[in-house]
Amino acid sequence: MGTGSAVTGVRRWQGHPFALWVADMDFNCHPAIRKAMEKRLAHQIYGYSLKDPAYLPALISWYRRRHQWEIQEPWVLTTPGVVPAVNYIIQRFSQPGDKVLIQTPVYYPFARSILNNGRQVADNPLKIEGGHFQMDFNDLTEKVKDPRVKLAILCSPHNPVGRVWTREELDTFGRICIENRVLVIADEIHCDLVMPGFKHVCFAAISDTFAHHSITCLAASKTFNLAGLHQSSIIVPDPVLRRELHAQLENLGFVDADGGTCSGPWPRPPPTIRPSPGWRT
Ligand SMILES: Cc1ncc(COP(=O)(O)O)c(C=O)c1O
Numbered sequence: 696m697g698t699g700s701a702v703t704g705v706r707r708w709q710g711h712p713f714a715l716w717v718a719d720m721d722f723n724c725h726p727a728i729r730k731a732m733e734k735r736l737a738h739q740i741y742g743y744s745l746k747d748p749a750y751l752p753a754l755i756s757w758y759r760r761r762h763q764w765e766i767q768e769p770w771v772l773t774t775p776g777v778v779p780a781v782n783y784i785i786q787r788f789s790q791p792g793d794k795v796l797i798q799t800p801v802y803y804p805f806a807r808s809i810l811n812n813g814r815q816v817a818d819n820p821l822k823i824e825g826g827h828f829q830m831d832f833n834d835l836t837e838k839v840k841d842p843r844v845k846l847a848i849l850c851s852p853h854n855p856v857g858r859v860w861t862r863e864e865l866d867t868f869g870r871i872c873i874e875n876r877v878l879v880i881a882d883e884i885h886c887d888l889v890m891p892g893f894k895h896v897c898f899a900a901i902s903d904t905f906a907h908h909s910i911t912c913l914a915a916s917k918t919f920n921l922a923g924l925h926q927s928s929i930i931v932p933d934p935v936l937r938r939e940l941h942a943q944l945e946n947l948g949f950v951d952a953d954g955g956t957c958s959g960p961w962p963r964p965p966p967t968i969r970p971s972p973g974w975r976t
Contacts, residue, residue: 700923718854720920728919746773754928758913762886764900770932772940774949775925777884777912781848782808784880784910787943788936789814789845796838796847796877798830802854805882817844821856828856832867839875845975847872849881849898852889859893862901869898869905876975878936879909884927887918899932906932910940 702719723729751768758764774780781804785795791813797805799820809816819835821828838844849868852859860868872879881898889895899906914927931937 718917719922722920724920728921754913758897762895762897762900764897766930767932770930770937772929772931772937772944774927774929774944776916777882777914777927778804778808780910780912780927780929781805781880781882782812783943783947784940785809785812785814785846787939788878792843793846794841794844796835796844798848798850798853800855801848801850802882805848805850815843817841819847821853821858828853828858830860830864830868832871835868835871839871839877842975844875844877847877847879849879851881851883851898852885852895854885859889859895862896865896865898866901869901869908873904873908878975879905881909881911883911884914884917886913899930907936908933910936 702721751771754771755766755768758766774783785808789795789812792815794815794817795805795809796817796819797809799806799818806816817838819831819838822831823829839847847868849860849865851865869879879898883895883897886895886897897911899909899911909932911930912927913930914921916922916924916927929940931940
């Protein structure tokens, strides 16, 4: 019987001895992960599951220790992947015809998610300066002046160019977006895969203002090679943004998207996004 593994099955079968792509590694996963999965498998009842009470403390501890970001439990929503989350955010926080800014060359599903949802791509291409990819802040400033730009997707660290954005770069990017009321989607899925000598800075940890104008997408999938488990943590510090995204997840049929902590009902979401001074609607 086939394993269904993309990296060791299909790719190798197509003649590549090692796929060696960044998103899906050829390495076995850590024995602790295998042990936990074997324990769950041995239980033999695969009905509806509750979220493990260790999940949120583990997530919070990881980001505190590794990235000096104090995530609060209520901020965490869960989705079956970062790409799904990007789609849900686009759906909830923009309207068909609006624009979503990306910095090409970038992970191709971003553009696909924008276009599939009937939105337009606002491209702020990276430029090469001094042998490095850099953000083009002059172009960014021009692009976000367009009132149709509602969202900006930050890929940090950047796939595929491999840049670990500095605090200064993130600060400039964030200030330009926020001054123009553009909500930032920070995809930080690769934050643990950083070369020695470099430091990932979490966008939302830079300031309270950045935290309240961003939604950060995290997952253990790249760090621990677990993409097939389809689990990601979406960090939404702002309560209004969180309620909106939670409502979107409910609309899509996710009944327990709150990270397992909030069993009480959320306040009824408004039928449309409430005008807010914080971001464009
Ligand atoms: C920048 C980036 N975001 C998201 C993903 C995929 O995330 P998920 O499998 O959770 O949808 C990848 C996978 O390569 C990626 O490189």
